[in-house]
Amino acid sequence: KEYGEISLKDIDQLAKSSFPLCMRHLYEKLREDHHLKHAGRMQLGLFLKGVGLNVDDSLAFWREEFSKKVGLEKFEKNYAYNIRHNYGKEGKKTDYTPYSCQKIILSTPGVGDHHGCPYRHFGEENLRAALSRMGVNSRAMEDVMGKVRNRDYQLACTLTFEALHAAPCDAGINHPNQYFSDSQKLLKA
Numbered sequence: 001k002e003y004g005e006i007s008l009k010d011i012d013q014l015a016k017s018s019f020p021l022c023m024r025h026l027y028e029k030l031r032e033d034h035h036l037k038h039a040g041r042m043q044l045g046l047f048l049k050g051v052g053l054n055v056d057d058s059l060a061f062w063r064e065e066f067s068k069k070v071g072l073e074k075f076e077k078n079y080a081y082n083i084r085h086n087y088g089k090e091g092k093k094t095d096y097t098p099y100s101c102q103k104i105i106l107s108t109p110g111v112g113d114h115h116g117c118p119y120r121h122f123g124e125e126n127l128r129a130a131l132s133r134m135g136v137n138s139r140a141m142e143d144v145m146g147k148v149r150n151r152d153y154q155l156a157c158t159l160t161f162e163a164l165h166a167a168p169c170d171a172g173i174n175h176p177n178q179y180f181s182d183s184q185k186l187l188k189a
């Protein structure tokens, strides 16, 4: 996967059209609260790296939000390092990989956390509300909720993808970055 494929000015639009619910939730919370805790920053930050936001755009993106909350100086001091680190620009220069669905589903968000997989970690009412904001209609909603009740979270996400794109996703969703690239392929076709 090539990095540097998307630009900062398109990100709001891409979040609406092609982010899976887990990332859309983190994205919206960041825009709303101008803050995310560490695990949320990792889950969203590595996803954004995977969809092709380069390190400078990524720093600009997080800086814009965090500076509204903690101020510019504190952002540069406490947060910028971690973002560069995720891109392998600091420390051991490891190039970190975006998280898979399996890893996200098995995470354990606590109070005030927004990472995790909404199909697994949201209560039913919140999940229904979030899906309906995404544009899932009531018939598809019941199919999705059926998969959730069976704890087939990735299948629930696959059905959401299919409902929103009016197209099949035969391979099923197993990675948020796959959700994104499959969505972009369909929307650009």
Ligand code: SF4
Residues within 6 Å of the ligand: 020, 021, 022, 023, 100, 101, 102, 104, 105, 116, 117, 118, 119, 153, 154, 157, 173, 174, 175, 176, 179
């Ligand atoms: Fe995200 Fe995967 Fe959960 Fe879908 S199934 S919301 S892509 S973690």
